[in-house]
Amino acid sequence: MKQDSVNIFDQNWEKYDQWYECHPEVYHSELQTLEKSLPDRGLGLEIGVGTGRFAAPFSVPLGLDPSLNMLRMAQSRNIKVVQGRGENLPFQKETFHFISIVITICFVQDPLKLLEQAHETLQQSGELIVAMINKESSWGKFYRQKASRSQFYHAAHFYSVSQILEMFPKAHLEFKTAWQTLCHSPPHIHEVEPPQKGYTKGGFVVLKAVKK
Numbered sequence: 001m002k003q004d005s006v007n008i009f010d011q012n013w014e015k016y017d018q019w020y021e022c023h024p025e026v027y028h029s030e031l032q033t034l035e036k037s038l039p040d041r042g043l044g045l046e047i048g049v050g051t052g053r054f055a056a057p058f059s060v061p062l063g064l065d066p067s068l069n070m071l072r073m074a075q076s077r078n079i080k081v082v083q084g085r086g087e088n089l090p091f092q093k094e095t096f097h098f099i100s101i102v103i104t105i106c107f108v109q110d111p112l113k114l115l116e117q118a119h120e121t122l123q124q125s126g127e128l129i130v131a132m133i134n135k136e137s138s139w140g141k142f143y144r145q146k147a148s149r150s151q152f153y154h155a156a157h158f159y160s161v162s163q164i165l166e167m168f169p170k171a172h173l174e175f176k177t178a179w180q181t182l183c184h185s186p187p188h189i190h191e192v193e194p195p196q197k198g199y200t201k202g203g204f205v206v207l208k209a210v211k212k
């Protein structure tokens with residue numbers, strides 16, 4: 001079983017959040033790519049909201065995370081927060097118009113269970129947006145090499161996009177679109193990289209699926 005990442009994020013939440021200040025080109029490339037898929041209205045939830053780095057700019061109203069310290073920061077960014085795990089969502093069935101999961105699937109214990117829970121709490125035809133580091137990209141390889149020295153990534157289990165796409169039908173989700181960025185090799189990126197369609201080249205990939 002993979003190491004539980006929650007304590008790591010809970011103890012190092014400031015360092016995690018600060019990383020985005022130091023890497024604005026990566027952050028804005030990721031934001032632009034997420035924007036291609038994220039609905040701009042409706043009742044939305046981010047599972048693994050962390051400090052709200054990705055929920056706040058898009059006004060995603062509600063975030064769930066097991067780490068209290070991460071949630072405190074998200075709350076200060078005007079997000080309503082709930083403590084909990086994505087594998088056991090404390091919401092009624094068919095509540096949300098959309099659910100986002102941003103750079104979190106590699107940190108949860110059971111990603112299929114997470115997708116099944118997301119399916120259950122989505123309304124009919126609701127949208128699930130999964131933003132992930134693609135294990136098979138040059139960024140995925142870079143992070144895996146760094147994992148033994150990285151406070152955060154040594155608790156991660158990276159997936160290829162194909163592995164996540166295989167989980168979608170098992171969770172009764174139908175794949176719709178994919179957008180990607182960070183198609184150039186890491187670690188240095190000097191300007192914001194606009195999103196491209198597809199998922200075969202990008203280090204950061206955003207998949208959209210709908211509830212069947």
Ligand SMILES: C[S@@+](CC[C@H](N)C(=O)[O-])C[C@H]1O[C@@H](n2cnc3c(N)ncnc32)[C@H](O)[C@@H]1O
Binds near residue numbers: 048050065101107
């Ligand atoms: C890399 S951070 C991503 C945070 C935020 N989505 C972002 O992109 O800035 C991963 C987050 O996943 C959370 N996490 C770990 N296990 C989880 C689980 N089982 N369910 C929900 N969130 C989890 C961690 O506490 C952490 O806040």
